[in-house]
Amino acid sequence: GAGVSQSPSNKVTEKGKDVELRCDPISGHTALYWYRQSLGQGLEFLIYFQGNSAPDKSGLPSDRFSAERTGGSVSTLTIQRTQQEDSAVYLCASSSYSGDYTGELFFGEGSRLTVL
Amino acid sequence: AQSVTQLGSHVSVSEGALVLLRCNYSSSVPPYLFWYVQYPNQGLQLLLKYTSAATLVKGINGFEAEFKKSETSFHLTKPSAHMSDAAEYFCAVSEGGGSQGNLIFGKGTKLSVKP
Numbered sequence: 001g002a003g004v005s006q007s008p009s010n011k012v013t014e015k016g017k018d019v020e021l022r023c024d025p026i027s028g029h030t031a032l033y034w035y036r037q038s039l040g041q042g043l044e045f046l047i048y049f050q051g052n053s054a055p056d057k058s059g060l061p062s063d064r065f066s067a068e069r070t071g072g073s074v075s076t077l078t079i080q081r082t083q084q085e086d087s088a089v090y091l092c093a094s095s096s097y098s099g100d101y102t103g104e105l106f107f108g109e110g111s112r113l114t115v116l
Numbered sequence: 117a118q119s120v121t122q123l124g125s126h127v128s129v130s131e132g133a134l135v136l137l138r139c140n141y142s143s144s145v146p147p148y149l150f151w152y153v154q155y156p157n158q159g160l161q162l163l164l165k166y167t168s169a170a171t172l173v174k175g176i177n178g179f180e181a182e183f184k185k186s187e188t189s190f191h192l193t194k195p196s197a198h199m200s201d202a203a204e205y206f207c208a209v210s211e212g213g214g215s216q217g218n219l220i221f222g223k224g225t226k227l228s229v230k231p
Contacts, residue, residue: 004159006220023224031209033218035210035213035221040125040223041223042206042222042223042224043160043208043221043223045218045219045220045221048218055186056218060217091159091160093160103148103165103167103210103219104150104165105160105219106162107152107159107160108159109158109159110174111180114199
C-alpha cells in the first residue's frame with residue numbers, strides 16, 4: 001500500500017496477557033518509529049529503527065515492551081503481561097533518509113489497545 | 117535535550133476568527149520544527165515544517181508558522197478558521213543539521229471551532 005499500515009486497529013485484552021502490534025512501513029523507508037499516545041499525554045517516543053543499525057530503545061517504558069524489525073521492513077511491538085496503564089493508541093511511523101534529510105515522519109492510523 | 121511546550125491544551129475559536137496555536141521549543145542545536153494535525157480516529161498528518169530555510173513557512177489548508185529563534189517559538193496561525201479545522205495539533209522538534217532520529221512532540225492542542 002501507499003501508506004503506513006498498522007494492525008490490528010483495535011485490540012482488547014485482559015490484564016496479564018501478551019499482545020503483538022504490527023507495522024508495515026512505506027516501501028523503501030529505512031527508518032521506523034513507534035510512539036504511544038495516551039489521553040492528555042501527547043506522543044511518547046518508544047523505539048526507533050534505522051536500517052541495519054542497533055535500534056534506539058531509550059523510550060521503552062519497561063522490560064515488558066520489546067520490538068523487532070525483520071528484513072528491514074515490517075516491525076512488531078510486543079507487550080508482555082499487559083497492565084491497565086498500557087492502554088493507549090500505539091502509533092507507527094516511517095521516514096526516508098536521503099541526503100537531504102528533513103525529518104518528516106509518515107504515520108499509520110494506530111492500534112488502539114485496551115487492557116481490561 | 118530537546119523539548120517542546122504547547123501552551124493551552126484546548127483552544128476554541130469562532131468560525132472565521134484567527135487561529136493561533138503556540139509552541140515553544142528547547143534545543144541545543146539548530147532545530148527542525150514541525151506541526152502535525154490529527155483528525156479524530158486518524159493518524160498524524162504533516163501540516164508544515166521548518167528546516168532552516170525561510171523562517172515563515174506555509175503549509176496545507178491555509179496554515180502557516182514563523183520560526184523565531186530569539187523567542188524559541190514556532191507558533192501556528194491561520195487567518196480564518198473553518199469548521200473542518202477542528203482537530204488536535206502537535207508541535208514537534210528534531211535535531212537538525214542532517215542527523216536522523218525521532219521527533220519530540222508536544223502534548224498537543226485540541227482546536228474547537230464554533231459556528
